[in-house]
Amino acid sequence: MLAALSLDVVPLWVVVLAKSGFVLFVVVTTFAYAMLFERKIMAWMQLRPGPNRVGPWGLMQPAADAAKMMFKEDLTPSTADPFIYRFAPWISLATAMGVFAVIPFSETSGGLWSIGNVNSGILFVFALTSIGVYGISLAGWSSGSKYPLLGSVRSTAQMISYELAMTMSVIGVLILAGTTSFAGIVHAQAKWWFVLPQFVGFIVYIITAVAETNRAPFDLVEAETELVGGFHTEYSGLRFGLFFIAEYLNMIAVACVATLLFFGGWNPPFGLTVIPGIVWFLLKDGFFIFIYIWLRTTLPRLRYDRLMAFGWKVLLPVATLNLMVTAAIVAFGG
């Protein structure tokens, strides 16, 4: 469908613009309902009904939330640095959205269903993730008050630490696939999903991805009980909304990357090719999003020193060991 648009008569920039618009529309809609999905799942796990007033089963709740968010006043504290304070949410949002430019959602005979068919998609995702830290750390610093500053210092240290283990856990997959392009990695999983040979890497990736997206049990950055709202304490209205969207888009993006790297992307399991690839992709993506929500409702928040010790003393050595074993097997085992 997306690939069919790339006719030769249409200029390239029109195609790219149309694809981007479509993908962003779908992704932002997914965000809205991922939020509702999270609230519903959490409510059921905690034996309460959850949002159920706006529309049937609360299905219009995201629209109500968005309208409320838009009409709230956008405050800037007098102690804030006005330019960076306004600029920081856009870094978060742009890097979160940029990831979707390289993620292929499916493949048909017409080609790959992605905005840009980038050769080194996974490397591009790493580059964007590492820039995304600035959104949070600059926001916390520029607010000019105590709690956001603590939140941003925490986030900087946490994200640097966990990014390392995350990258290490993914390289095992790259060694097995012998390529850095998402399409190539998915093709390499036609027979076996990489979750089987790379089970250790998979577990490390899932844990570090939760930390990278600042979600519970690693949400020290915005720990309500200690830091009011963490880095976004001073933000309100639509500018807070940008951070909110960025956080959910990041969650959807790491779920997409997990699907592509470890769960065979759009490859159907057990040869069930009757169901199209995009359905499988969305099902696997939804499964990972559900796991993140499940973790949030189940586990209590970690203490900060434990979080750092876990990242450096457990995850990083395990990921490095996994990488070394994988490399040795590929190099010497044929």
Place this chain on the structure above:
Amino acid sequence: MARHDLENGAEGARGLILFWLLALLLIVTAVFTVTQKSPVYSVVGLLANFVVLATLFLTLDAEFVFVIQIVVYGGAVLVLFVFVIALLSSGVGPFAEGPNRMPRALVPAAFIVLVAFAALVYGLVRGPLATAAVHPSSAPLGAAGDAGVFGSIADFGAALFTTHLLPFEVTSLILMVAVVGVVMLAGDAPPERTHGSHSPQVRRKPREREPIVKAGR
């Protein structure tokens, strides 16, 4: 993309415009970085500078170097700058402003820039750079992870661990020395334990516990 652009006429012009645009941006962001009063603005300028430089690598089809430039400099080194600035200046109040050193630093800085530029021009016109033949790579383009493609990670790794092994190891040794030095300078005595050890509590058998005395009755 751009590597081939420069070889073909009409496409070449577009590649050249892109190059000059990026070069201009690179200079603008660099000047922005050094002229800012607030250190955080300098960091933002430097971040833009790194990203533009990485994009310049991308126009040479060096995808891997593009990513390394952003991940290592933008994602790791510069984030630590933000970290330190946030720790030192809690809140956005500017650092105590010292005397404006810009006029005094301008002359030596301009001198160094001129010497470096002259050396570069000499190298291009007369030196080894002029005689070294530029071979456009004939390797095909593809994912940087694939073997045999232009700028591939395999070639990069092979060069790093064979031809350039010594500089690579020396650099890592220097970094190691720096890390050890920082730990020596910053590390202080380990904090005193304020609470008891867990192990006697864990090791205690159920029969050694305090007897439970029912109150009342």
